[in-house]
Amino acid sequence: MQSTKQYNVHRAAMHIVGVILLTGSFSAYSDLQPVLADIPTYSYSLWPYLPDLGNSFDPDTEPVELGxxxxxxxxxxxxxxxFYRSxxxxxxxxxxxxxxxxELxxxxVAIEGQGPTPGWxxxxxxxxxxxxAGEIYTASYYASKGNYLVKDNFWTDVNVENGPLHILRQGVYSSDGIFLRPCAQVTDSNCERNGVFKYGLEGGFPTEGYLASNYWIDIVFKxxxxxxYFPYKGLIPGN
Structure with a gap:
């Protein structure tokens, strides 16, 4: 009986605490809630627009991760x-x-049937x-059947800027992110490649590059x- 009585007292106390939280009477909770609600969030993508890219896909059918x-x-x-799938x-x-x-x-993961094919x-x-801010990241998707959209030699002399986001032109950069020069050759050890891939089942971190290819990948960034204050929007030709 004593244990049952203690349980009922404990349950009643927890009910009171629950009511306090739900009604906003608990000062720390009520002070925090408006602050969180009042912080605005701004959304951006890498591309200022998502074009309809048609049906020009690479016939390669090997599994590959593209980034x-x-x-x-x-x-x-x-x-x-x-990403634009085929x-x-x-x-x-x-x-x-x-x-x-x-580092991942x-x-x-998305199941099939969520959008038209081909399409975004x-x-x-x-x-x-x-x-x-200021660090380099890779956004990628795994194409288990290949057949990906690609445009070769896209990142050799163009970078894309939209709001605070930048897709990097392929080249050699300083430690603080300033573009210095185009890559001398594909094997240039200092080259920051863009349009990267990794072949193999289940994909993985893509680091290989070929012809500065654009695989038409975008992000939603908040x-x-x-x-x-963001000054640029769109394709920025290289100098």
Missing amino acids: VKFRSDVDGQVTAIR VPIDSGYKVNVWSATG LGSG QTVIVYPPAAIK TQVPPP
């Missing part, structure tokens, strides 16, 4: 990855966010991948840093 390197001027999170894949699609050293920061596919990254 694009990017950086941000502000801290934030990648909450989704978009064929339905019953096993679905996996996307990943990687650090410059190959976030991933997501959006896959949620959950939990979101944290992004730090930040609490407000605009409008």
Whole structure:
């Protein structure tokens, strides 16, 4: 009987605490809630627009992970990855966010049937991948049947800027991210390649490059840093 009485007292106390929290009477909770609600979030993508890219796909059918390197001027999170897919894949699609050293920061999987084929596919990254300002990251997707969209020699003399986001032109950069020169050759050890890939079952961190190829990958990036100081939008030709 004593244990039952103690349990009932404990349950009653927990009920009172629950009512306090739900009604907002607990000062720390009520003070915190408006602060969280009042912080605005701003959303950006790598591309200022998502074009309809048609049906020009590489006939390669080997499994491959394809990626694009990017950086941000502000801290934030990648909450989704978009890519232009060609064929339905019953096993679905996996996307990943990687650090410059190959650490997997976030991933997501989408089942088949969520969008038209060919067309843009959006896959949620959950939990979101944290992004730090000024660092280089790779957003990628795994194409288990190949047949990916590609445009060769895209990143040799162009980078893309949209809001705080930058897709890097392929080349040699200084330690603080300043473009110095184009890559001397494919095997240039100092070359920061873009348009990267990794062949093999289940894919993995893509680091190989071929002809500075664009695989048409995008992200959904969210930040609490407000605009409008971002000066550029669109394709920026190299000098």
